[in-house]
Amino acid sequence: MTLNTYNEFDNNNFDLNIDHYGFESCPPNYAFGPSVRNNFVLHYIIEGSGQFTIYNKVTSLGAGDIFILPKDAVTYYQADGDQPWSYIWVGFSGSRAESILLQSSLMAKCFATSQKDSKILNQMYRLIAYADKKFTESNELEIIGELYKLLAFLIEEFPNQEAQESHNNHKKYMKQALKIIHSLYDTPLQVTTIAEKLNLNRSYLYKIFKEETGQSIKDYILMVKMKKSCDLLINSSLTISQIASSVGFTDPLAFSKAFKKTYQVSPLQFRKINE
Structure with missing residues (x-):
């Protein structure tokens, strides 16, 4: 049995903040939305499948796929009824968040299929590992550094050449x-x-x-x-x-x-x- 985790942070780094992260093993047909967020939330699907709706377009996604909930956009996502998905997510914000994300082609459609042995997935696991650590100012700086690394891997795997x-x-x-x-x-x-x-x-x-x-x-x-x-x-x-x-x-x-x-x-x- 996989336990769900959720961690939320109260910090005020101007450039980039990690707001929350966790792991969700969804029950059949579990849905979230339609809703609008005030930050960005990156999801990586570990197993199972579901549907992701953004800009009035519905897309079926499965293990190895990534999707992002952009700031100020209406999104809706729902786990499959037979093989519901499990995913890991990281929510973040800050004055530089959008400009960094726009350097990745992921923002064009807000979903993509990741590579096998993706650095992105490994880095997301590194981030949620901080759930087991006592939160200190030092750890906060470390985790912001890990977030920058995650976004670097995202740009590396899904580059936006024009941007x-x-x-x-x-x-x-x-x-x-x-x-x-x-x-x-x-x-x-x-x-x-x-x-x-x-x-x-x-x-x-x-x-x-x-x-x-x-x-x-x-x-x-x-x-x-x-x-x-x-x-x-x-x-x-x-x-x-x-x-x-x-x-x-x-x-x-x-x-x-x-x-x-x-x-x-x-x-x-x-x-x-x-x-």
Whole structure:
């Protein structure tokens, strides 16, 4: 007899979260849905069969098949009446979840047939093995690492060539954008300026930067300026006005307001705290 398992996590990693995972040995005709989820749930069918419905299309699936419940999509799935399926699943979310999944062809139909001795299945077993471990901050980091590995195997087995080429272009533009930001943080740098230097549409640059980092390019520029100002406050004797100018602010008052909004203390208070 196979015991069903279920584990749910309460964590708040911004890029990628593992929300829950488990194993289900379904009774005949057991069904779930129709429903909409706020995360992604990957299933691997170990044995038996059933039907999976998404985008109003019904597909029969069996052992060795994979299906995914996408975020915000209506799905329905039901075990067969004679040979009900057993499956292992992992639910996850985060700002990078969708962009990572889109690098896999699995997202086109939301189901596929896996290879024999699939790395995906072995990795899913590694994940649910954490059910036997005491949950600690260290284990949380480990399991997020295992989730990244699972998604890497998913892309490896079911690559989306077009998406990966696009992703490679994104990486190239990101590298160039970051180089510009770290070179010109001491100027009143605008997103439009970076877009013009890269010969990109401003909205497109904003979109790919957000997808890759989980934050807006405007927020990233400010973060770089604020971190550099902290270094100058601690390791130099420059005045606040001079530091403001050194990180691209023409108005010292605007700099002080931005600094306090970021760190909840004024630049002078920060300097005194770190003396």
